Amino acid sequence: MKATASSSTTSVNTSAEVFAFRKQFPIFENKIHLASNSKGALCQAVILAHQEYLESWKRDGAPWHTWVGRHESLRASFAEMIGAKLHEVAVCPSVSVALYSIASCLDWRERPAVVFDDFSFPSVTYLWHAQASRGAEIRRVHPDGNGEIPPEAFDAVLDERVRLVSVAHVCYKNGHRLDLPAIARKTHNAGAWLVVDDYQSSGSRPLNVRQTGIDILTTGTVKFMLGSAGVTLLYVREELLPELHPTLTGWFGQKNPEDFQIDRHIEAPDAARFQNGTPAIPAIYDSLAGIEQIKSVGLNTIASWIDQLTALLMDRLQEEGFVPATPKDPGKRGPQVAIRSYDMDAAVAELARRNICVTSRDGNIRIAFHYYNTPDDIEVLIENMKQMPKLMVRR
Known part of the structure; x- marks a missing residue:
């Protein structure tokens, strides 16, 4: 299974491995999580590990x-x-x-x-x-x-x-x-x-x-x-x-x-x-x-995917007239893209109301990617920001 998303300059194919990884994070059943720079999404493996700790405490005491x-x-x-x-x-x-x-x-x-x-x-x-x-x-x-x-x-x-x-x-x-x-x-x-x-x-x-x-x-x-x-x-x-x-x-x-x-x-x-x-x-x-x-995925694989997503988002922001606060040079970017906002707290709250999890700092909303994110997440984000003209800065 593959899905493709593109801008005028960037095309991204989503692999079956990404979709399989995403399924291990229950939040995506109801929301789009773009806030890994604040808190990574909870995965089934971590849930099981936490349960293992609780079981050891319950069973063995100390x-x-x-x-x-x-x-x-x-x-x-x-x-x-x-x-x-x-x-x-x-x-x-x-x-x-x-x-x-x-x-x-x-x-x-x-x-x-x-x-x-x-x-x-x-x-x-x-x-x-x-x-x-x-x-x-x-x-x-x-x-x-x-x-x-x-x-x-x-x-x-x-x-x-x-x-x-x-x-x-x-x-x-x-x-x-x-x-x-x-x-x-x-x-x-x-x-x-x-x-x-x-x-x-x-x-x-x-x-x-x-x-x-x-x-x-x-x-x-x-x-x-x-x-x-x-x-x-x-x-x-x-x-x-x-x-x-x-x-x-x-x-x-x-x-x-x-x-x-x-x-x-x-x-x-x-x-x-x-x-x-x-x-x-x-x-x-x-x-x-x-x-x-x-x-289990590998950091090289994760980095390559995140770089593709950040490039796609930067291109889409340019096409739609939104204003990034993140360097354009891919070599100067991490897994996060900051986007200018008129009211960052209100923008985060409005996106949360629309089941999109983002964070804010320094007058920007912050979008952070991981291996569980997809180009579709970007398109949903862009479409919702277009519906928030009083909150998001556009050229």
């Missing part, structure tokens, strides 16, 4: 060895997904906590500068701003006149005082995707570390941390990785571990979490030292199932 085993399986699965080693990965409750574990290791008297880009998620910027009280010096990278941040924009802020460069791979507001390899080269040439927030991309395209030159990466499973809130994955390049000793810790950050002594702190010898207290076990079950669901 099977912590089973639950910890699932925790370690999540670490291993994510490590494989990003081209890392198990001992380079930690499970944390949020990106804010994960990055504070890193920040707690740093003496800001040497190389005090922190660079972040203006497309960073606010929670990350709050964390770095807070380090100013400990001696950190904040530097920012602004978008150019086209609303983009090219690698050369970092040149003016990089010098021997910079400790780390913190960037968002994909902007949460407009879907702009940074050129990470180029930024990594500039960062390393300055002797600094590259810290990447991959929350708005992980699960939508392949990313090999070693090949890309990433030193530290954080991401969550709640969006394109199809899991639940409460799980963040942290990667720390193994060569950095000898100089990083977090003061934010807990029993899951110890060399032996079951050594319940109170005489001393014995941190884990690997990235597990960045873990804290008791993890969110239900979310770990859900998130492992989500990652395995993605792996």
